[in-house]
Amino acid sequence: MNNPEVTMHDSQPENDFIACTVAVEAATIVFALVKRVPAPFRSLADQIVRAASSVAANLNEGNGRFGRDRFNHWRIAYGSAKEVDTFLRLLSGAGVVDRAQAKMASDLFDEVRAMTWRLLHPKES
Numbered sequence: 001m002n003n004p005e006v007t008m009h010d011s012q013p014e015n016d017f018i019a020c021t022v023a024v025e026a027a028t029i030v031f032a033l034v035k036r037v038p039a040p041f042r043s044l045a046d047q048i049v050r051a052a053s054s055v056a057a058n059l060n061e062g063n064g065r066f067g068r069d070r071f072n073h074w075r076i077a078y079g080s081a082k083e084v085d086t087f088l089r090l091l092s093g094a095g096v097v098d099r100a101q102a103k104m105a106s107d108l109f110d111e112v113r114a115m116t117w118r119l120l121h122p123k124e125s
Contacts, residue, residue, distance in 0.1 A: 019115040020059040023077070026108035027052035030084065033097045033105065041096050048087035054080040055112060062119075071120060078116045081109045 030052040034045035055077045062073030085106055092102040 017060065017063050019112055019119065020056055020063065022108055022115070023052075023056035023059055023081070023112045026084075026105050026112060027056055029101060029105040029108070030088070033101050034091070037091065037096050041091060041094065044087055044091055048084055048091070051080045051083040051087065052109075055084065055109070059112075059116065074116055074119050078113055078120065081113045081116065084109050 030048055034048060037045040058073040058077035058080065062070045062077065065073060088097070088102045088106050088109075091097045092099050
């Protein structure tokens with residue numbers, strides 16, 4: 001009988017959509033950053049997790065769509081990446097997350113925004 005753990009792990013396709021790959025990397029940093037955020041900041045931590053997840057999810061979903069629907073998902077991803085940056089600055093400024101890790105995540109999300117901008121404006125690139 002197949003081992004489900006091996007089967008499930010091995011069956012995941014490789015994703016060569018670079019913007020999504022970078023968004024997942026950045027989101028992973030964010031998830032680790034907010035694991036132990038103090039209670040008064042939990043709502044911000046919850047929002048940043050949703051926003052960071054939205055960036056990768058919308059980039060990938062848009063990549064599988066066509067026409068205006070594709071651009072709509074990419075616009076949402078772009079906006080969510082800006083939202084993540086705001087939450088990172090708030091949490092970092094409050095001193096509840098590691099500033100260096102927040103900067104690393106912010107820089108990655110900035111790269112994602114740049115890539116997404118180019119996806120949304122292909123003739124200007």
